[in-house]
Amino acid sequence: ELKVEQNPLFLSMQEGKNYTIYCNYSTTSDRLYWYRQDPGKSLESLFVLLSNGAVKQEGRLMASLDTKARLSTLHITAAVHDLSATYFCAVDAREYGNKLVFGAGTILRVKS
Amino acid sequence: SQTIHQWPATLVQPVGSPLSLECTVEGTSNPNLYWYRQAAGRGLQLLFYSVGIGQISSEVPQNLSASRPQDRQFILSSKKLLLSDSGFYLCAWGRGGTNEKLFFGSGTQLSVL
Numbered sequence: 660e661l662k663v664e665q666n667p668l669f670l671s672m673q674e675g676k677n678y679t680i681y682c683n684y685s686t687t688s689d690r691l692y693w694y695r696q697d698p699g700k701s702l703e704s705l706f707v708l709l710s711n712g713a714v715k716q717e718g719r720l721m722a723s724l725d726t727k728a729r730l731s732t733l734h735i736t737a738a739v740h741d742l743s744a745t746y747f748c749a750v751d752a753r754e755y756g757n758k759l760v761f762g763a764g765t766i767l768r769v770k771s
Numbered sequence: 772s773q774t775i776h777q778w779p780a781t782l783v784q785p786v787g788s789p790l791s792l793e794c795t796v797e798g799t800s801n802p803n804l805y806w807y808r809q810a811a812g813r814g815l816q817l818l819f820y821s822v823g824i825g826q827i828s829s830e831v832p833q834n835l836s837a838s839r840p841q842d843r844q845f846i847l848s849s850k851k852l853l854l855s856d857s858g859f860y861l862c863a864w865g866r867g868g869t870n871e872k873l874f875f876g877s878g879t880q881l882s883v884l
């Protein structure tokens with residue numbers, strides 16, 4: 660069974676601080692996605708990581724992928740309140756027909 | 772540009788009643804279509820996906836079904852809802868291929884009482 664595990668599941672942080680969300684997965688995949696979901700809203704695509712060592716940055720968020728370790732990280736730099744949301748990683752699993760399997764999500768709350 | 776429409780946004784249904792959620796995509800042809808469910812405070816669970824008209828794959832056994840009567844239309848149905856069917860249902864589309872990125876609809880919050 661494919662497992663996609665995120666940690667932490669809940670993160671409360673102060674504005675201006677840095678933190679990292681981790682996404683571990685149990686299959687061989689070199690394609691991983693990060694999504695953001697605001698409360699009661701749909702999912703918004705943040706990053707698509709397509710190879711080992713891929714790093715992408717958008718504003719205060721930076722995502723990386725290590726396919727050998729089966730690990731992706733989402734690093735938050737100098738957090739601001741607007742980043743409060745739930746963040747999901749999703750793995751493109753070949754043995755599952757290239758369907759996306761999602762982690763449970765990390766609820767991020769940035770306090771002023 | 773491509774857009775995905777999903778309705779209704781919210782739905783309250785009694786146990787045992789039928790269900791029909793509709794999703795349509797505009798601006799693309801032959802998309803892969805997906806139905807996901809998100810239980811409260813949980814991650815997303817893939818329910819169904821379709822690579823073409825009339826082609827439906829089910830991921831988990833349940834009392835839900837899906838149909839794709841037209842290329843850009845995907846319908847989620849149930850003959851008799853259960854309490855456990857409550858959740859946030861998301862339709863998504865992708866272009867397929869090995870680097871597929873999904874685009875999600877706005878979701879339907881279903882409460883079964």
